[in-house]
Amino acid sequence: MGGKPVRVGEKIMIELEDLATGGDAVGRIDGFVIFISGGIPGEKVKVEITQVKKSYGRAKISEVVKRSAERVQPSCQEDEDCGGCQISYLDYQAQLKYKRKIVKDTIERIAKLREIKVNPVEGMENPFFYRNKAQFPLAKQGEEVITGFYALGTHQLIELDDCQIQHPLINRVVREAIDLIEEHQVSIYNEQQHQGLLRHLVVRVGVCTNQAMLIFVTKEREFSAGMEIATELLERIPELVSINQNINPEQTNVVLGRRTEQLVGQDHIIDYIGPIKYKISPLAFFQVNTLQAKVLYDQVVEYAQLSGTERVLDAYCGVGSIALYLARFAKEVWGIEVVGEAIEAAQENAQINGIDNCQFEIGKVRNVLPRLQQELKPEVIVVDPPRKGCHQEVLATFAELEPERIVYVSCDPASLARDLKCLTEVGYRVEEIQPVDMFPQTFHIENVALIKKQ
Structure with missing residues (x-):
């Protein structure tokens, strides 16, 4: 031993x-x-x-x-095997309690900030059926086509066609699609052999509009039954307004390939966060929990403390979702994003909302910021970086820009703690942190931190 x-x-x-x-x-x-x-x-x-x-x-x-009094019977029969929900056996109020503790403990351990106020987690009234996007791998079980999710840490497919955290329309689209895939005898991809056509079904839903999008992910471009299946699906499901094919020929765990083609319907769906309308294309990033995204963005607005005279910088702006949400409260908003398609989507979303006080720059934040430094002196910086957090050069440039407030949105307490530690070393103090539960039944937790200049 x-x-x-x-x-x-x-x-x-x-x-x-x-x-x-x-x-x-x-x-x-x-x-x-x-x-x-x-x-x-x-x-x-x-x-x-x-x-x-x-x-x-x-x-x-x-x-x-x-047994703990906080233990409940999960509503999903596959709870023990499926890797999607890690803590659904916990009473929801207990989930929120432990998530807050994890945030507080992580900030204290990594950032050594022991007096930080971590507020109780903003939870959901109904913590089920909230996901607006799902990616379903496919497999053959005898003659039957099955779909579901992988068991935790494996590529063993657990059959599931009624997931308790997906929007009900997603579950319905998948069930109907599987019926037609079997009927048309479409070959199913085998990842060990790298053979077969159909790899994944990806479904997106506009929660506020009840519109659905389906993406067939195929190994080859040739998908002879695709148009027929897509046309019949539109007839069966009136809410389904967009069906696309994504081609991913690579031997990889990455779900989506670079090329997407429209099969039938329109090339996007529409959803809202608060009063802001968002056009969502097949590959666009959009918060996976639409209702809690409003809670999250309202918290950003509260911490930004905008009076209408401020210039705001939104670093890592994506499709401009936070920038556009803040625009009505600010004088001017600048967004920076490295993905060209995201910038195009941000500009288009600004246009359909009639928002004319947002500017978007393409490039890596650490490259664009020094260039903007001469003309942009933001009073407020909003940052919602990838899971790994901000590059050190970016944090250093934030300090040089000397904003009065930094509002940091993070999906990872550990990278948030590391970056908060850096900011406290260059003249900023962390006022408080508001966790928001974007992912009930899982261990994931989103946080919004208010950081002020000393």
């Missing part, structure tokens, strides 16, 4: 102490940390050790001996 108190296959009793980032419960045997999926702090459980590493082990629960 090399001095470790447990070995793989051993069955032990353990008391659970905490919940870690990632949703696993934490217990200790002689000080050695064991991560246990599906556990709740305060429970006593019998587990089987599945993995032993240098500084920690992993285990799976075989029996809950002392």
